[in-house]
Amino acid sequence: MAPRDVWRIDRAGTLSRLTRRTEDLPPPGAGEARIAVRAVGLNFADIFACLGLYSATPAGSFVPGLEFAGVVEALGPRETHSDTVPAVREGDAVVGLTRFGGYATAINAPLALLRPVRPGWSHAEAVSLPAQGLTAWYGLVALGAVGRGDVVLLHSAAGGVGLHALAILHALGARPIATVGSESKRQWLVKHRGLAPHHIVVRKARTFGRDLDTALAASGATGFDVVFDAVSGPYFMPGYERLNAEGRLVVYGAADFMSRGTRPNYLRLAAGYLRRPRLDPLQMMSANRSVMAFNLIWLWDRLDRLAAGYDALDALITAPPLVGRQFPFADAHDAMRHLQSGESVGKVVLDVA
Ligand SMILES: NC(=O)c1ccc[n+]([C@@H]2O[C@H](COP(=O)([O-])OP(=O)(O)OC[C@H]3O[C@@H](n4cnc5c(N)ncnc54)[C@H](OP(=O)(O)O)[C@@H]3O)[C@@H](O)[C@H]2O)c1
Known part of the structure; x- marks a missing residue:
């Protein structure tokens, strides 16, 4: 047994139940490695999980977190050789999903x-x-089938997923129209990612449809080939209604449901649920538009697909990602609040000294 520190929540429902503890870690099992973690990646899903709003959350007590990077300290008994298992030695620097x-x-x-x-x-x-x-x-390439010249509506373009999506669209030769939640993020994308200001919409529910039309006109386009949406709420239908024939809307989140407190705002959730978008498949057929949805955690169990995804990323994303803010491991609550605030740019990371 090796001692380690974790952030654990005994019952999802409020972020204030997440506490730091010292626990014993058993030796790595067959086909496993023990990693001394140096950096933990935060995801919006971690907050949804702690609030009890993420369907894949384990029942009862759990440690949040979907990814880590560190150094291999020990290897468990080797399993039979498999092409999907990379060769790993003690002392290697590795990154992993969990x-x-x-x-x-x-x-x-x-x-x-x-x-x-x-x-x-x-x-x-x-x-x-x-x-x-x-x-x-997965959303843009595997499902969205984005091609060269495609006009793509990309929500939360300055966020963790958003900046990777921009890099992928650039590599594919597609034309992004970005949305962000604030003017400062718009300026950041212009300065650091070279987007034209008129290709970025600062989301306001009341004028969103008109603002999309203005951005499309400024791009010389009449509609979107792909919409990549993890905001949803009042921003879903305006995107869907501007899909070209053969257009694909890929939905992968609902950040608009998030409230800023440590507990879910059930009134806001209920209102969002009642107003959720409803689509008519017969109308979709006539308009020749599709809607697809996914939860990536499904890939963790499909090692062949996961390996293909990693290989594709090696080709599509070559520059190091933007680490927006780093927090000490002890300050996990501050890091989560920063991500939850909607003000973060790039990745939020916990550093393990
Ligand atoms: N389906 C899947 O498998 C999957 C996997 C990974 C991520 N996701 C989803 O993808 C989205 C991005 O994830 P991420 O980890 O990369 O996070 P992120 O984009 O770095 O941060 C979340 C962003 O959501 C936007 N947002 C919109 N409404 C918000 C609200 N009410 N409160 C707070 N933020 C709000 C904010 O950016 P702007 O205001 O600038 O838009 C915020 O920065 C999330 O919705 C997440 O749940 C889904």
Whole structure:
């Protein structure tokens, strides 16, 4: 047994139940490695999970966190050789995915879910890629089938998934129209990602449809080939209504449901639920538009698909990701509040000293 620190929540429902504890970690099992964690990647899903609003959350007590980067400390008994299991040695710097359990200073992880840290990348940069990069790839490439010249509506473009999505759209030669929640993020995208100001919409529910039309006209386009939407709420239908024939709307989240407190705002959730978008499949057929939806955590159990996703990311995303803010492991609550505030740009990371 090796001692480690974790952030654990005994019952989802409020962020204030998340507490730091010291626990024993058993030796790694067959086909696993024990990793001394150096960086933990935060995802919006961590907050939804702690609030009890994420369907994949384990019942009862759990440690949140979907990804980590660190150094291999020990290997469990080797399993029979498999092409999907990378060769890993003690001392290797690795990055990995986990189905919860990531908010920890050490973790046992299946070798099949590990990848080497890319040469020249820090642990914080490495941990910024897996969950959010694979989400962008799966939604835009595997489902959205984005092609060269396609006009793509990309929500929350300055966020973790959003910046990876921009990089992928750039690599594919597609034309993004971005949305963000604030003017400061718009300026950030102009300055640091070279987007034209008239290709970025600062979301306001009342004028959103008109603002999209203005951005489309400024791009010389009449509609979207793909909409990539994790905001939903009042921003869903205006995007859907502006899909071209053969257009695909890929929905992968509902950030608009998030409130700023430590507990869910059930009134806001109920109102959002009652006003959720409803589509008529017969009308979709006539208009030749599709809507697709996914939860990436499904990929953790499909190792062949996951390996394909990682390989695709190697080709599509070559520059180190943007680490927006780093917090000490002890300050997990501050880090989560920062992500929950909607003000973060790029990845939010916990550093393990
Ligand atoms: N389906 C999946 O498998 C999957 C996997 C990964 C992520 N996701 C979803 O993808 C989205 C992005 O995830 P991420 O981890 O990369 O986070 P992120 O984009 O770095 O941060 C979340 C962003 O959501 C936007 N937002 C919109 N309404 C909000 C609200 N009411 N409160 C707070 N923020 C709000 C904010 O950006 P702007 O205001 O600038 O838009 C905020 O920065 C999330 O909705 C997440 O749940 C889904």
